[in-house]
Amino acid sequence: MNRVGETQREPEPVDDVPSPRPGQIVVGVDGSEASDLAVRWASETAAHRHRVLRIVHGYNLRAARAVRRVHDAVKPPVVDTLRRRGAELLAAAREEALRIDPSLPVETELSEESAARRLIDLSATADLTVLGASGHGSTLTHLGSTLLSVVAHGHGHVVVACCATPGRPTHRHGPVVVGLDGSPCSAAAAAAAFAEADARGADLIALHTWHDLRAHWFAGMPDMIEDPPIAEAADAELRSWLTDWMEKYPGVRVTRRTYLAGPDLHLIQWSESAQLIVVGSRGRGGFRGLLLGSKSNIVVQRAHCPVLVAHTT
Helix, strand or coil, X not given: CCCCCCCCCCCCCCCCCCCCCCCCEEXXXXXXXXXXXXXXXXHHHHHHHCCCEEEEEECCHHHHHHHHHHHHCCCCCHHHHHHHHHHHHHHHHHHHHHHHCCCCCEEEEEECXXXXXHHHHHHCCCCEEEEEECCCCCCHHHCCHHHHHHHHHCCCEEEEEECCCCCCCCCCCCCEEEECCCCHHHHHHHHHHHHHXXXXXXXXXXXXXXXXXXXXXXXXXXXXXXXXXXXXXXXXXXXXXXXXXXXXXXXXXXXXXXXXXXXXXXHHHHCCCXXXXXXXXXXXXXXXXXXXXXXXXXXXXXXXXXXEEECCX
């Protein structure tokens, strides 16, 4: 047993971690049911796309050092315990990934940084960065700080592999659904949605609402736009945003849907049958400096299928 205040030798790293390579699919794990869901989704996607899967666990050495001296007086060293637990989580996640595809190239990384910081850094070169969120219903407090940090501050495409209904399987043959509003972040969402639909051989549902306000503010009014000139204008606007992408991806079958209001609520409704929802990190009503728009935030919290948040580069 070590006395309080004694200098201790830091445990050696578990193993040599290969440097990250562009194009990997990165998934964060913490041993929860939600991270198991993320590993399965990321493994299936990596296997389908012939990508390397990188499984990451961060144990935040700086935070561990803050409590180490007190705990080491009566327990095994905190850092040793965190590293051992992290190695066990990574080994279990690797086994799960290889059960999905034994030939899948899998790399594991045990990081001294916080999980959020490391995943944000890796997202800069990853094809996809994946985290899990299980049956969380509708409240923000059920989503962990790591997930919220990565979704808000990450780069490229961040996927929240979620299922708002416990025990409900993820749809694997439904459409890819994207919400568009003409903003720069919406353009990033369109690019991601077409690429995902093409890679999956899926139909694409492009959704646009005439108003950004929540649908329940229009109590007693229909979901669809009943005024013909406004309906035509909304559809023409949506069609103009899709033209270039339809030319780039001629094999993707696109269906346009325009509604009066409530983009987040309509996306959540579509998530019940979709295999993937795609949103931009901020919409046209977003405030400058806001890293995750309110509509995207709500969709991430409440969707019934995985949600891809597309960040502008």
